[in-house]
Amino acid sequence: MATQLDTLPSLLLVRTTARRGRKAAKRLRAGIAFAHLRLRNLAARRPATGTAPVVVSMTTHGARLKTVATALESIARGSTRPQRLLLWLQTPEQFRTAPAALRRLERRGVEVLLSPDYGPHTKYYPYVASVERHTLPLVTADDDIIYPRNWLALLTDANRRHPDTVCGHWISIIGPSVDGIADYATWARARDTAARTANFAVGVSGVIYPPAMLQELKGHGTGFAAACPGADDIWLKWVALRAGILVRQVRPVPRHFPMIPGSQGDALMKTNVGESRNDHWIRGLFTAEDVAVLTSSAARHRMD
16 A cells, blocks of 8 residues: 555656646747737727726836837736826837837827836836826836736726725735744745735736825835835835835735746846845845834734
């Protein structure tokens, strides 16, 4: 009779094979969606914007200028469309070399704007700084993701029900360690929609920020340039923590949406996570008092 130890390698093989199969299926779906959105960009006439009282903002850089139209098109086809859909570029050269797909989106209402280069903070800060008094929430999006049709609808619904919190599709829970905050790569993913101080919004899947948060960001100005120039999510969490703004997940299961094929050559994840840069930024930014508040919240979550 086989023991548990005898069957363990077989179970691991089954799980590994299943995981590889899911990843292959996700890549296939991403490829099909990418092709569909490119064709849609050629034929669509419907405005990319709509009537939802929200602004969506993203930036792009390097080779992703060639494919950012796909991310924008995935938002433009959504069941809910924002009042404004913004793309921030950092150089006049990007304007001159913008692909035809992006120009077609401009004609349908996408605003392509020039900003100083704030690194990943260009995703949100130029818009935050441009508005004197914020009354609309802001949704941040990434330039390498294919967003599903209900992506914005879920975010705006969460904001409507919880207008004072930051809401996102992918939330991690900041983990405590013996001497403070655990390494970023070890943080657990949220498995509920509870609002917590220790919740951390991962920007890649999309996050909606209430007007009060935008005012806080405006007040802090470009402090991120010295504190964590390469990690916008960490700065955003720090500002929310200081303002007492909680974070929640829009659904019980965190979501990471398909990536645009070929877009990961210079992804920030390789340095911020793979080379532990996030941990460097966290140690330099969060004070002992911040750490105490976060670890207390994380400990309460583990007891629930």
